Amino acid sequence: MTLLYTAFVCVTVLYAGIVTLLLIRQKRVTRRIARAATRVIPEPVIRNDDSEQRFLEKADEAMRLNQTFQKFVPKQFVDHFAKHGIDTLELGRADEDEVAILFCDIRGFTGLSEKMKPQELMNFLNSYFLRMNDPIHQNGGFIDKFIGDAIMALFDHPDGTGTDKATDAVNAALDLQKALSMYNSHRAKSGYEGIRVGVGVHIGPVILGTVGSDDRMDTTVIGDSVNIAFRLEGLAPKYHADIVISSQTLKAISHKQQIDCRVLDVVRVKGRQAPVRVYEVLNHLSEGARKQKLIVAPYIRDGLACRITRDWQEALSHFNKALLIAPDDRLLHHHIHTIETLMHTDLPADWDGAVAH
Missing domain, CATH: 1.10.10 (Arc Repressor Mutant, subunit A)
Known part of the structure; x- marks a missing residue:
C-alpha cells in the first residue's frame, strides 16, 4: 500500500512539472509573437482633429476659388495656357489654332432696354444668358465673353478636327433658336413680349492669348476669323435671317445633307477685302x-x-x-x-x- 502511494505521488509531481514547463514555453512563445507584432504594426497615429479640419477647409476654399475663377476665365483657356495650375497662367501667352466662332445678339436690344429699369434690365439679361448657356456647352463650346447683350462662344476640340468644330457650332446655333422659342413662351405667360436673336458662325484660324498689364489680365481671341463671325451676326437682320454662316463653315460641316440652307449673298464685310459667300440655316x-x-x-x-x-x-x-x-x-x-x-x-x-x- 505504501509503495502504491509513493508511486502515485511521484507520477503527480512529474505531471505537474511537465505542465509547468509547457506553460513556461507557451508564455515565451507568446512574448516573442508580441515583440514581433510591435515591430510589424506601427504605433497608432494620434490625429489632431483641428489640423485635419483646417486642411479640409483650405482644400474646400481652394476648390471654390478655382470654380469662381473659371466663371471669369473659361476652363478651356486655363487648360490651354495653364496646364499645371491657375497660378501658372502668365501674361503674353499666345497660340494659334483653328476655331469655330459664334456670335449671338438680341435684335432691337437698345429700344428694349430703354423700356426697363436698371434692375429689371439686369434680371432680364441674366435670365436670357442662363437659357443660352446650355445649348453652347451641350454642343462642345464655351462662352468666351459677354459683350453687352451679345454672346461670343468658341468651339475648339484640342483632339478634334475642323469638321467637329463647325458642326458643333451650327448645331449650337440651331439649339439657341429652340431655347429662345421656349424662353419666349415663358415670357408670354408672364406678359412680356418675345425677343429675336441673330447668330453668326465662322470657322478659321485665330490667335488665342493673354493680354493686359501686371495688375489686370484677360484672355482674348483675335484674328480675321473673329471679325468675320462678328460681321455675319450683324448681317442677320439685314437679310431677315436668324442664322448666318460662311461658306467656310458650310464646307467644314460633316453630313451636309442634314443641314438645310440657302445662299444669301456674296458680301465684303468691314475690315476684310476678300468677298465672303454667306448662307442662311433653315432647320429650326x-x-x-x-x-x-x-x-x-x-x-x-x-x-x-x-x-x-x-x-x-x-x-x-x-x-x-x-x-x-x-x-x-x-x-x-x-x-x-x-x-x-x-x-x-x-x-x-x-x-x-x-x-x-
Missing part, C-alpha cells in the same frame, strides 16, 4: 417656311451669279420668278432693290460682284 424653321425657302433657293443662286457678271436683267428675271412662288420672302425684295441700285452705280472695272456691309 417650321416645315412650311423651310420648304418655301428651299424652293426659291435655286433662283437666288442663279440671280446672284448673273449679278456678279453684271447681267442685270437676267438677274432680275430670276428674282422676280422667285417672287411668284414666295411673294412675302423679304430676301427677294432685298436683292431686287440691290440690283436696281447697282444698275445705276458707277462700278469699278475690277468689281467682283460682292456688296459691301
Whole structure:
C-alpha cells in the first residue's frame, strides 16, 4: 500500500512539472509573437482633429476659388495656357489654332432696354444668358465673353478636327433658336413680349492669348476669323435671317445633307477685302417656311451669279420668278432693290460682284 502511494505521488509531481514547463514555453512563445507584432504594426497615429479640419477647409476654399475663377476665365483657356495650375497662367501667352466662332445678339436690344429699369434690365439679361448657356456647352463650346447683350462662344476640340468644330457650332446655333422659342413662351405667360436673336458662325484660324498689364489680365481671341463671325451676326437682320454662316463653315460641316440652307449673298464685310459667300440655316424653321425657302433657293443662286457678271436683267428675271412662288420672302425684295441700285452705280472695272456691309 505504501509503495502504491509513493508511486502515485511521484507520477503527480512529474505531471505537474511537465505542465509547468509547457506553460513556461507557451508564455515565451507568446512574448516573442508580441515583440514581433510591435515591430510589424506601427504605433497608432494620434490625429489632431483641428489640423485635419483646417486642411479640409483650405482644400474646400481652394476648390471654390478655382470654380469662381473659371466663371471669369473659361476652363478651356486655363487648360490651354495653364496646364499645371491657375497660378501658372502668365501674361503674353499666345497660340494659334483653328476655331469655330459664334456670335449671338438680341435684335432691337437698345429700344428694349430703354423700356426697363436698371434692375429689371439686369434680371432680364441674366435670365436670357442662363437659357443660352446650355445649348453652347451641350454642343462642345464655351462662352468666351459677354459683350453687352451679345454672346461670343468658341468651339475648339484640342483632339478634334475642323469638321467637329463647325458642326458643333451650327448645331449650337440651331439649339439657341429652340431655347429662345421656349424662353419666349415663358415670357408670354408672364406678359412680356418675345425677343429675336441673330447668330453668326465662322470657322478659321485665330490667335488665342493673354493680354493686359501686371495688375489686370484677360484672355482674348483675335484674328480675321473673329471679325468675320462678328460681321455675319450683324448681317442677320439685314437679310431677315436668324442664322448666318460662311461658306467656310458650310464646307467644314460633316453630313451636309442634314443641314438645310440657302445662299444669301456674296458680301465684303468691314475690315476684310476678300468677298465672303454667306448662307442662311433653315432647320429650326417650321416645315412650311423651310420648304418655301428651299424652293426659291435655286433662283437666288442663279440671280446672284448673273449679278456678279453684271447681267442685270437676267438677274432680275430670276428674282422676280422667285417672287411668284414666295411673294412675302423679304430676301427677294432685298436683292431686287440691290440690283436696281447697282444698275445705276458707277462700278469699278475690277468689281467682283460682292456688296459691301
